[in-house]
Amino acid sequence: MFTDDVSPLPSDLGYRGPTACSAAGITYRQLDYWARTGLIEPSVRGAKGSGSQRLYSFRDILILKIIKRLLDAGISLQQIRSAVSHLRERGTDDLTQVTLMSDGASVYECTSNDEVIDLLQGGQGVFGIAIGGVWREIEGTLAELPSESAADSDAPGASVEGDELAARRAARTAG
Numbered sequence: 001m002f003t004d005d006v007s008p009l010p011s012d013l014g015y016r017g018p019t020a021c022s023a024a025g026i027t028y029r030q031l032d033y034w035a036r037t038g039l040i041e042p043s044v045r046g047a048k049g050s051g052s053q054r055l056y057s058f059r060d061i062l063i064l065k066i067i068k069r070l071l072d073a074g075i076s077l078q079q080i081r082s083a084v085s086h087l088r089e090r091g092t093d094d095l096t097q098v099t100l101m102s103d104g105a106s107v108y109e110c111t112s113n114d115e116v117i118d119l120l121q122g123g124q125g126v127f128g129i130a131i132g133g134v135w136r137e138i139e140g141t142l143a144e145l146p147s148e149s150a151a152d153s154d155a156p157g158a159s160v161e162g163d164e165l166a167a168r169r170a171a172r173t174a175g
Contacts, residue, residue, distance in 0.1 A: 013147040014044030014055025023141045024064035031064070039081055040064055055148060059095075062131070062138050063087060066100065069129050075102055083107040096132035 021028050034040050035047075035054065040063055044055035056064070063084060070080050086109065087095065101108045101119050110116045116128065 013149065014042075014057060015061060015142065015145065015147050016053050016055060019142075019145045019147070020056040020061050020064060022145060023061050023138055024068055026064060026068050034064075034067070039077075039084060040067065058138065058142065061142065062095070062135055065134050065138055066129060066131065069134070070100070070102070070107065073102060073127055075107060076105075079105070079107055096135055098131045100129040100131065102127055 015023070017028060017031055021031050024031075035042065040060060042054040042056045043060050044057050045053070047054050066087070067080055067084065070083065071077075075083075083100065087098075090098070097111055099110045099116060101110055101116065108119055110119060110128070
């Protein structure tokens with residue numbers, strides 16, 4: 001359960017909002033609301049006015065997917081905010097060794113099989129989310145979706161191969 005072998009985070013890539021939504025299984029409206037309320041903000045590049053594109057990191061999308069799973073399990077947004085804040089403080093490297101457990105009201109962090117068993121025996125655990133499994137799922141999904149290099153994305157008219165809309169905008173402003 002806790003022996004997940006995952007690849008290191010890609011540090012130079014960012015994903016636009018629609019790609020992040022697709023990978024996390026959420027709507028753009030949810031993504032926008034969560035960004036505006038500070039639940040999850042894009043760590044590669046935030047919105048800088050009209051027409052700018054937010055870029056989300058792999059870790060951001062991982063947390064979006066975890067938020068989605070917690071919401072689907074009936075956890076309140078207040079409890080989710082608390083859990084996300086805790087995950088942010090942990091850092092990235094050992095997130096794959098964490099299983100989030102919940103009783104439907106509170107969220108618990110387990111980092112060993114013994115902790116999971118203790119929680120279940122105490123009658124508190126109803127469901128769990130193994131973050132390493134979510135990590136691998138996101139990796140597979142993002143491998144098929146367009147990404148941007150964080151360095152190239154600041155250039156005006158920068159487009160991504162396969163991003164037809166950005167290519168049309170660049171052609172329109174150039175011509």
